[in-house]
Amino acid sequence: MATGTPAIDGSGASARFKRSRSRHLFEQLIGLSLFACAAVTVVTTVGIVAILLAEGLTFFTEISPLEFFTGTRWTPLFQSAGFGVLPLVNGTLIVALGASLVALPVGTLAAIYLSEYASPQIRSIIKPVLEVLAGIPTIVFGYFALTFITPFLKDTIFPEIGVFNALSGMIVVGIMTIPMVSSISDDSMRAVPQELREAAYGVGATKFEVVTRVTFPAALSGIVASYILAISRAIGETMAVTLAVGATPRMGFDILDSFQTMTAYIVNVSLGDTPQGTTEFRTIFAVALTLFAMTLLMNLISARVVQRYRERYE
Amino acid sequence: MADSTNSNGGVAVVDEQVADERDAAVGASSSGRDFRPTLGAAQIDQQEDTIEDVAVQIDDVGLWYGAKKAIEGVSLDVQRHEITALIGPSGCGKSTLLRCINRMNELIPGVRIEGQIRVDGDPLYGSDVDPVEVRRAVGMVFQKPNPFPKSIYENVAFGARINGYKGNMDELVERSLRQAALWDEVKDQLKESGLALSGGQQQRLCIARAIAVQPEVILMDEPCSALDPIATQRIEDLMQELAADYTIVIVTHNMQQAARVSNRTAFMLAEEDLVGRLVEYGRTDQLFTSPNDSRTEDYITGRFG
Numbered sequence: 001m002a003t004g005t006p007a008i009d010g011s012g013a014s015a016r017f018k019r020s021r022s023r024h025l026f027e028q029l030i031g032l033s034l035f036a037c038a039a040v041t042v043v044t045t046v047g048i049v050a051i052l053l054a055e056g057l058t059f060f061t062e063i064s065p066l067e068f069f070t071g072t073r074w075t076p077l078f079q080s081a082g083f084g085v086l087p088l089v090n091g092t093l094i095v096a097l098g099a100s101l102v103a104l105p106v107g108t109l110a111a112i113y114l115s116e117y118a119s120p121q122i123r124s125i126i127k128p129v130l131e132v133l134a135g136i137p138t139i140v141f142g143y144f145a146l147t148f149i150t151p152f153l154k155d156t157i158f159p160e161i162g163v164f165n166a167l168s169g170m171i172v173v174g175i176m177t178i179p180m181v182s183s184i185s186d187d188s189m190r191a192v193p194q195e196l197r198e199a200a201y202g203v204g205a206t207k208f209e210v211v212t213r214v215t216f217p218a219a220l221s222g223i224v225a226s227y228i229l230a231i232s233r234a235i236g237e238t239m240a241v242t243l244a245v246g247a248t249p250r251m252g253f254d255i256l257d258s259f260q261t262m263t264a265y266i267v268n269v270s271l272g273d274t275p276q277g278t279t280e281f282r283t284i285f286a287v288a289l290t291l292f293a294m295t296l297l298m299n300l301i302s303a304r305v306v307q308r309y310r311e312r313y314e
Numbered sequence: 315m316a317d318s319t320n321s322n323g324g325v326a327v328v329d330e331q332v333a334d335e336r337d338a339a340v341g342a343s344s345s346g347r348d349f350r351p352t353l354g355a356a357q358i359d360q361q362e363d364t365i366e367d368v369a370v371q372i373d374d375v376g377l378w379y380g381a382k383k384a385i386e387g388v389s390l391d392v393q394r395h396e397i398t399a400l401i402g403p404s405g406c407g408k409s410t411l412l413r414c415i416n417r418m419n420e421l422i423p424g425v426r427i428e429g430q431i432r433v434d435g436d437p438l439y440g441s442d443v444d445p446v447e448v449r450r451a452v453g454m455v456f457q458k459p460n461p462f463p464k465s466i467y468e469n470v471a472f473g474a475r476i477n478g479y480k481g482n483m484d485e486l487v488e489r490s491l492r493q494a495a496l497w498d499e500v501k502d503q504l505k506e507s508g509l510a511l512s513g514g515q516q517q518r519l520c521i522a523r524a525i526a527v528q529p530e531v532i533l534m535d536e537p538c539s540a541l542d543p544i545a546t547q548r549i550e551d552l553m554q555e556l557a558a559d560y561t562i563v564i565v566t567h568n569m570q571q572a573a574r575v576s577n578r579t580a581f582m583l584a585e586e587d588l589v590g591r592l593v594e595y596g597r598t599d600q601l602f603t604s605p606n607d608s609r610t611e612d613y614i615t616g617r618f619g
């Protein structure tokens with residue numbers, strides 16, 4: 001660290017400016033331990049990806065990627081084994097799409113309310129409530145879907161609904177992701193400089209016009225980033241969908257019926273009695289790798305969007 | 315369409331007179347022209363010359379930010395198609411007073427206003443006055459250039475669009491940009507972002523945006539403080555041209571600027587109680603050469619502030 005000190009004539013420092021050895025050592029120690037902590041996160045990430053890749057690639061020497069990525073029958077544990085992952089992808093995407101239909105509009109409108117309409121007092125109540133919502137363990141949401149939402153839907157609108165069904169999963173995952181959309185969108189709308197709002201008010205805009213034509217568009221990239229993160233979260237969501245949506249890998253779109261998501265499949269096999277080291281067991285790494293690729297892609301997109309949003313008002 | 319700021323409440327209605335119907339998009343020529351409010355004796359007692367054609371009448375205005383009183387008892391008449399400067403030390407309430415003239419202060423929670431302001435005799439404060447309509451008639455240019463992150467064209471067209479302007483938008487945009495002395499510099503890049511312009515150009519864009527809604531009065535709060543001397547010169551020239559069509563009220567820290575551009579000057583001061591009051595108001599040449607109040611003299615000779 002101190003190697004760049006220019007030696008002008010090689011003579012030593014006078015006592016006044018002399019470098020203290022112990023202080024120097026202490027600084028180096030601090031730097032090293034901080035580096036070690038940062039390194040832990042990198043090493044774990046690399047380790048996880050390496051295991052996923054190794055096991056996943058072994059799987060693909062046994063089952064062709066073509067069959068895996070295009071097959072529509074997922075029955076790896078049956079006699080007539082089918083290794084097409086599409087039914088799981090289908091289940092995952094259906095739930096994620098349905099959850100987005102709940103979370104994006106509600107989250108956006110809540111954010112607009114919080115940042116533009118709510119008085120400081122109301123805001124100071126709603127914000128913590130949303131944070132609590134974000135902190136509820138997802139398994140609780142799963143039970144909520146299973147023991148409340150589904151029976152409620154059965155008694156009111158859909159008497160034919162199954163015990164496990166995609167609809168309740170969509171609703172509950174949607175509710176879970178509302179705080180993510182609303183808090184990030186709220187932040188990005190509040191980051192819009194007050195001067196821009198005043199400029200709009202100054203030419204006679206109403207509050208609604210200020211929100212729809214100035215604040216919202218100016219915050220759009222942050223808002224879109226929150227959408228992508230929420231969808232990514234919905235894709236990766238595990239416990240709630242395992243409980244609510246069930247374990248029936250299938251194609252099709254009948255949301256009153258049970259599906260199986262990629263995450264729910266991984267849970268089932270991990271907890272089941274499939275022997276380790278078999279192709280059947282390795283399916284979970286292939287599925288996890290696919291899932292990882294999907295969420296990674298979403299996160300990369302959102303990082304790009306956020307980047308643009310940072311440069312926005314310069 | 316109810317304005318959010320109503321929640322602040324507490325706007326004292328000094329004058330119960332019902333606001334005249336005002337046509338939002340129409341400019342200076344219409345209502346209230348012949349209405350001549352009588353001048354209160356206290357308002358301009360320190361000067362001989364009177365104001366013949368009052369565009370803005372500020373009548374005993376006071377304002378609180380929450381529990382803190384920021385200005386008190388300010389009364390002055392603004393002459394039509396002139397430039398009126400507000401000067402005074404930092405914190406004396408110049409911006410506060412200026413922002414009362416287009417009801418901008420109400421966007422700040424907890425603000426309470428007393429007194430009355432009239433434009434062409436029409437009161438701006440009252441339970442049945444819509445601040446949105448007020449702001450269409452009284453435009454504003456801010457200290458820091460604040461173009462929308464939209465194209466140059468959309469920046470200028472913004473106000474007209476939300477006001478439901480029916481005429482030819484291209485013409486309006488060109489006319490406004492010409493009036494703001496910006497047209498020649500940007501006519502080939504109207505589709506580009508307003509943020510891509512230099513600071514001085516952005517400020518002229520903001521002026522174009524303000525005049526595109528054809529207000530009667532334009533308020534400017536230190537419009538040159540973020541600009542270099544050449545850009546400042548251009549804005550000052552522009553202000554003088556605009557004074558032919560608009561009534562302009564400008565806040566400035568720069569006394570040379572006030573002396574250069576304004577016809578009349580109001581000097582404000584917040585003394586020990588930190589409440590801003592109007593000390594002296596008169597013709598700029600007179601106020602700068604032979605002020606009536608010793609505090610004015612102290613200020614313009616740089617003895618404090």
Ligand SMILES: Nc1ncnc2c1ncn2[C@@H]1O[C@H](COP(=O)(O)OP(=O)(O)OP(=O)(O)O)[C@@H](O)[C@H]1O
Nearest residue numbers: 379384402403404405406407408409410411422567
């Ligand atoms: N939003 C606000 N909330 C609370 N107090 C405020 C607010 N804005 C201004 N004030 C106070 O009101 C007083 C007048 O402020 P104002 O901004 O009008 O002064 P000014 O004359 O424009 O000063 P400057 O020349 O520094 O711009 C100051 O004491 C200031 O602290």
Ligand SMILES: [Mg+2]
Nearest residue numbers: 408409410565
């Ligand atoms: Mg100010």
